[in-house]
Amino acid sequence: RENKEVPRASLLSFQDEEEETEEVFKVKKSSYSKKIVKQLKKEYKEDLEKSKVRTEVNSPTDVEAPLEKTGQNKDIGQEDGTANSEHGEEEMEVESEKEEEKPKAGGAFSSALSSLNVLRPGEIPDAAFIHAARKKRQMARELGDFTPVDSEPGKSRLVREDENDASDDEDDDEKRRIVFTVKEKSQRQKIAEEIGIEGSDDEALVAGEQDEELSRWEQEQIRKGINIPQVQPSQPAEVNNVYYQNTYQTLSYGSSYGIPYTYAAYGSSENKSQKTDNTVPFKTPSNEMTPVTIDLVKKQLKDRLDSMKEIHKANRQQYEKHQQSQEDSTKAIERLEGSSGGIGERYKFLQEMRGYVQDLLECFSEKVPLINELESAMHQLYKQRASRLVQRRQDDIKDESSEFSSHSNKALMAPNLDSFGRDRVIYQEQVKRRTAEREARRARRRQAREQTGKMADHLEGLSSDDEETSTDITNFNLERDRILKESSKVFEDVLESFYSIDCIKSQFEAWRSKYFASYKDAYIGLCLPKLFNPLIRLQLLTWTPLEGKCRDFETMLWFESLLFYGCEEQEQVKDDADISLLPTIVERVVLPKLTVISENIWDPFSTTQTSRMVAIVQKLIDGYPSVVNAENKNTQMLLKALLLRMRRTLDDDVFMPLYPKNILENKNSGPYLFFQRQFWSSVKLLGNFLQWYGILSNKTLQELSIDGLLNRYILMAFQNSEYGEDSIKKAQSVIACFPKQWFTNLTGDKTISQLENFCRYLVHLADTIYRNSIGSSDVEKRNHIKQIIKLLASVRALDHAITVANDHNVKEFKILIEGK
Numbered sequence: 001r002e003n004k005e006v007p008r009a010s011l012l013s014f015q016d017e018e019e020e021t022e023e024v025f026k027v028k029k030s031s032y033s034k035k036i037v038k039q040l041k042k043e044y045k046e047d048l049e050k051s052k053v054r055t056e057v058n059s060p061t062d063v064e065a066p067l068e069k070t071g072q073n074k075d076i077g078q079e080d081g082t083a084n085s086e087h088g089e090e091e092m093e094v095e096s097e098k099e100e101e102k103p104k105a106g107g108a109f110s111s112a113l114s115s116l117n118v119l120r121p122g123e124i125p126d127a128a129f130i131h132a133a134r135k136k137r138q139m140a141r142e143l144g145d146f147t148p149v150d151s152e153p154g155k156s157r158l159v160r161e162d163e164n165d166a167s168d169d170e171d172d173d174e175k176r177r178i179v180f181t182v183k184e185k186s187q188r189q190k191i192a193e194e195i196g197i198e199g200s201d202d203e204a205l206v207a208g209e210q211d212e213e214l215s216r217w218e219q220e221q222i223r224k225g226i227n228i229p230q231v232q233p234s235q236p237a238e239v240n241n242v243y244y245q246n247t248y249q250t251l252s253y254g255s256s257y258g259i260p261y262t263y264a265a266y267g268s269s270e271n272k273s274q275k276t277d278n279t280v281p282f283k284t285p286s287n288e289m290t291p292v293t294i295d296l297v298k299k300q301l302k303d304r305l306d307s308m309k310e311i312h313k314a315n316r317q318q319y320e321k322h323q324q325s326q327e328d329s330t331k332a333i334e335r336l337e338g339s340s341g342g343i344g345e346r347y348k349f350l351q352e353m354r355g356y357v358q359d360l361l362e363c364f365s366e367k368v369p370l371i372n373e374l375e376s377a378m379h380q381l382y383k384q385r386a387s388r389l390v391q392r393r394q395d396d397i398k399d400e401s402s403e404f405s406s407h408s409n410k411a412l413m414a415p416n417l418d419s420f421g422r423d424r425v426i427y428q429e430q431v432k433r434r435t436a437e438r439e440a441r442r443a444r445r446r447q448a449r450e451q452t453g454k455m456a457d458h459l460e461g462l463s464s465d466d467e468e469t470s471t472d473i474t475n476f477n478l479e480r481d482r483i484l485k486e487s488s489k490v491f492e493d494v495l496e497s498f499y500s501i502d503c504i505k506s507q508f509e510a511w512r513s514k515y516f517a518s519y520k521d522a523y524i525g526l527c528l529p530k531l532f533n534p535l536i537r538l539q540l541l542t543w544t545p546l547e548g549k550c551r552d553f554e555t556m557l558w559f560e561s562l563l564f565y566g567c568e569e570q571e572q573v574k575d576d577a578d579i580s581l582l583p584t585i586v587e588r589v590v591l592p593k594l595t596v597i598s599e600n601i602w603d604p605f606s607t608t609q610t611s612r613m614v615a616i617v618q619k620l621i622d623g624y625p626s627v628v629n630a631e632n633k634n635t636q637m638l639l640k641a642l643l644l645r646m647r648r649t650l651d652d653d654v655f656m657p658l659y660p661k662n663i664l665e666n667k668n669s670g671p672y673l674f675f676q677r678q679f680w681s682s683v684k685l686l687g688n689f690l691q692w693y694g695i696l697s698n699k700t701l702q703e704l705s706i707d708g709l710l711n712r713y714i715l716m717a718f719q720n721s722e723y724g725e726d727s728i729k730k731a732q733s734v735i736a737c738f739p740k741q742w743f744t745n746l747t748g749d750k751t752i753s754q755l756e757n758f759c760r761y762l763v764h765l766a767d768t769i770y771r772n773s774i775g776s777s778d779v780e781k782r783n784h785i786k787q788i789i790k791l792l793a794s795v796r797a798l799d800h801a802i803t804v805a806n807d808h809n810v811k812e813f814k815i816l817i818e819g820k
Contacts, residue, residue, distance in 0.1 A: 525577025
């Protein structure tokens, strides 16, 4: 036995693929059994010829009884087969050749048919019993009233016996299979039975059966081709039309909607609805139909109407609910569109600003290094010029000092070297050239003073030697013009909106005016100074406050453009960073530039440059006190740079020669003029240092000016010069440099400690004048002493003033002190 998965049932038994998947029972028959089969067939044909009795289709013993018991169309043979299968015995069917004549029920077989039910379990049937069983199965096959062995719907199978299969060949017979199912009775056969076709018409029935099977096969192929689902009615349809009419009348109006329909057509007897393989025929319950009355129809219609009204009412309520929901949604959409209109514009504006700022930063990331290079080049240019002037002044001092030096060691040096080990010939040539240039500059300055009428009040050493040669001026101007030309090309490939301060400012002003909250949250007020920094530095490229023609930065375009930024008519917001925009720019741009200028370009010996530097720093302190103060980092760096520059000047540029008094007696000699020039240049430097009073601390100024310059260089010159009226004038010039605020708040009779040496010198000067003025009149001598007392009183050295007055019997002491 071969067990294989049974596929979906089909109408045709000769399909190869279905035969392969079908569960088949095969038996190998011996030659003896085959002979018995042939003999049985022969006897069966003889019985058919003798009986000639037609079996009735609707016999109550053959058909009605099984239907009443089971509700299904089962024959007696099938029941016997089922009973035998329950006892564990399997009835094997041997396929034979197609009979030419259909089997008929006859009286000769009545005894054999009745003996089928008396076979005991385990008993071996004889030839007559097997012949009767075959006869019964053949008759059931012809009639079609049987139940398949496979009880599952859709798995029954019609088996058509092929006429060509009836071969006497023993090998072919061994390969035949036993089929336990029989073919249903076709519609044509049923009609033939009803109209009473005789047994002589078997050939017509066989032909009709073949036509019926062919028609089913064609319909099956058409259904497979068009893939139309075969919907079967819930109840089987019979041939007569009365069934359909009665069925329609028995069904209610509402339930008629649930009746499934079939695609089969109704018409002639040949086109009636066909039974499918998986349907079970049953007798039409024609006597159990409920009668249809008008009241029943009216009741059904009324119930249907009430149901439709309820459904309509529910749908109406649902419709009204949807209408209200739609109105609410429309209002919500309109409200949200009105409220989100500003948000959309805001988002669009902020996205545009985001893109603009990104482009601006990308532009600056490329251009800022160029601006830094140009700024450094300009600073280097001014630094070179300042360093050249300072170096020339130092060379002139060295040249004059070596020229008038009286302690040269010529004997110890080689004949071709000077006292400093330099080549004498080359050095002498350079000295001569520098001397000629120096004297020419002094002559031009003297001539200029004579033209202005300042010659009488001028003292040698008070003027600054900052004149340049024409070659240096030309080279400086060429380099400066080149830098300015390069600066003009920095933004030549950039749109105006990305380098113009006005355009950039307008972008952020629009942001501030429209969406101030997001403007403030983005800290734009803190970012703007850094954003404008490179553009302002580019405009301040040539800004040098040490020059007289330098333009005030507050009159520049960038300052005027940013002056009123963030100052709208509306009320100012507390802690608004835009208010401090300009002070922050001054802190981050102007102060660093002044730091570079004071460290590399400013010359403390130049009174003009010092005055301008003090003025600009004082202006920043007065105008921007919030950023230019002692706590500010950039301000501290500026003051530190100023101090470093002044200390470097004290160490490198101040020189006071010492000559014997007999050499200085000749006021027209070179040593005397060089001494006087160095003395007055030191006094000028002292006055320049003290100009920083109020900016630098008093302690720092006193350390630089008094300890570093007065006590170290100027007092030494006082002691080396002659005592007399000239010394008193020099002392007056020195005291005039001191800020009066130093002595205003002093208490007691003593001055500041750093001036004690200078006061003792004045006391000594008074004594010297009194002793050395033997040939002079007493009035002149007393006038000099009174001047010294006034000088001591002006620096609040009252103790020294009283001592001088007592020593020289000066009685107008109080008058002199009050007239100080």
